[in-house]
Amino acid sequence: MKKKIGIDIGYHKARRAIQKVVTCIRGTPEENYQILPSYLYMMVCKNPGTYTSIKRDAQNRFAYMFFAPAASVAGWSYCRLVIAVDATFLKSKYCGVLFVVVSKDTNNQIFPLCFGVAESENNEAYIWFFGEMRKTIQVRRELVFLLDRNQSIANGIRKVFPEAQHDFNQLMSQLKSIDKKTYNYIMEEPPERWARSWFPRRRYDMLTTNMAESMNSILLKGREMPILRILDFIQERLGEWFYERRKKANETFHRVSIWAEEEMTKKMDLACKIFVFNLDSMLFRINSEGIEFIADLKKRTCDCLEFQLDEFPSPHAIAAINKRYLQKSDYCSNCIGDNYRVVGKKTTESKEINLQLVEIITQLTLFNDYSVYKRKKSLQLNVLKFVSSFLKTSALDELKFFSWTR
Secondary structure (H helix, E strand, O other): OOOOOOOOOOHHHHHHHHHHHHHHHHOOHHHHHHHHHHHHHHHHHHOOOOEEEEEEOOOOOEEEEEEEOHHHHHHHHHOOOEEEEEEEEOOOOOOOEEEEEEEEOOOOOEEEEEEEEEOOOOHHHHHHHHHHHHHHHOOOOOOEEEOOOOHHHHHHHHHHOOOOEEOOHHHHHHHHHHOHHHHHHHOOOOHHHOOOOOOOOOOOOOOOOHHHHHHHHHHHHHOOOOHHHHHHHHHHHHHHHHHHHHHHHHHOOOOOOHHHHHHHHHHHHHHOOOEEEEOOOOEEEEEEOOEEEEEEOOOOEEOOOHHHHHOOOOHHHHHHHHHOOOOHHHHOOHHHOOHHHHHHHHOOHHHHHHHHHHHHHHHHHHHHOOHHHOOOOOOOHHHHHHHHOOOOOOHHHHHHHHOOOO
């Protein structure tokens, strides 16, 4: 302060000043929760297709919040039928947890689906949250959930999505004979939860909730902010991601996603070393390193199971496809095939969310008339610059973003 402004003040006084300015910029937690219903209402008005919901307790106080962007709702129809669920702690005044639900898009990238806020991870909160999620994304056949060992998540899924699946013998016998302690530890969970060969549905190559954990780490910066600023932070990130993905999708000329094309190119090297023998027009005997497999292009199956489990041509299938001079992209599932550009088109609206947020917040302040958003013109620019150096985001950017000019 002394170097930049020429004022000599103590540490505690400077800290109190910073906290006061931050409160003026972001609002108090109480005011954030009070304005939240109007904020969500304007969000839906400005971006049709967005789904939001709030639940209050018996004392008419905030209990839970659910939020699914319109771009996520539209793009979900083209994602893989695997959903990862996780939660992360919030560090604002009233704490709470942020629920995060993600999937994988056609380019094998993390696809955010919906978010929620609750006081804690408990059965009632997850049942309500999954109930709202079911209204938003509906139910698709062979839907699979990936989750950690949090029992509340499992209870919520079992209650709301009863039709969903939530998550060798010789090798297991060998393991048991070598180390019984390790065998007992592994078998604490049913094999269908961690072994693909036992799993009754397709989970592709997704075996853990790492993609949800990755989403949590990206949102780490917003965990200390009030709830309205958290929503702004999430929308800013989603807008940037969807815009960049749409741009990349429009630039490709492949019939499948960029990731799928790269994966098939890698498998081509293996397919060139495989011997293929016709058994029928669409049935082939594959000899790979002395091991034989049967690949059926009509049924899209292979003895290695990779073809049918991943819905993506294995090296054996690619060798058979090349034998018939067919298009490899015709044997990819819809979630990585021609729908790649459709997803890019569907998520275009997400960029518009950010461009209209200034207008949204301005209308909210007019609607609620909260004095916290009535900025005094006498607020010094150099003080804001000093305060911004202590914040994780620029105070000046936040002032511009919220357009507090009244």
